[in-house]
Amino acid sequence: MFSHGKYLLVLLLLLLLFAAYNYTLYTTQSDYGTIQLSEKALQGEKHWRENNCNACHQLYGLGGYLGPDLTNVYSFRKADEQYLKSMFNSGVKAMPRFDFNETEKEELLQFLMEVDQTGTYPNTEATIKPDGWVKVQYKKETYEH
Template sequence: MKPKKYLFILLLLSTLFLVYNFFIYTDSSAYGNVHLSEKAIRGENLWLKNNCNSCHQIYGLGGYLGPDLTNAYSFRKNDNYLKAMFNSGIKTMPKFDFNESEKEELLQFLKEIDQTGHYPSTNAKIKPNGWVEIQYKNDVHEN
């Protein structure tokens, strides 16, 4: 092929890639918008400031040293246990020195994240074309 054809194909593929990504990353209809309370946002900031995502995951995104905490509140439903875990650490988890309001904020963050869905989804089905069909509460979405 001539160099102009290569350039044309490269530009075409780049344009298609950009258009595809625009639609994928600007479409919020599949998941809806998650709105956190001010208290949960402060908890999220503590989560990020203390680099909790380097060991733990939310929706499967993050580190693999600790467990996924997307639904940690549903599994424990014990505020005092979770607050104690924040400061005392478990196994390889470091000990933190969070004050009571910081523990409440982290707990609120985990409570609100817990309400947004389930991960991993036990209702997920992998379709023959590779797409995953996931049941979110009463809705079905393809990802």
């Protein structure tokens, strides 16, 4: 039978292991990189929020489901900026007709373009590494605008 002292020792050991595990987990650099939106894209994000685009659309699968996921709409539509800009104000099907001016449309477009560069959704290129972590393919190309 273990004495109280030994129980305490085991408990202490477990606590130490827990602390070490958490330390490594939360201090290890991830390879996500830093995502920074440009000033223009931030303006676009503001329009995105203020007009509740997310109520119907998703980014990375999160949002409402009335409209399509727009994470990669920029490359999916082959960078057809004319098409995308016209979608903002056209009011097709269940999408309300917005009244963005040219600057606002450019900013929204910039937002969608930069979001597109952050990755691919859904990402079918993910592989599981031997240590259990998932390796995701990130986009490297940057678009000129």
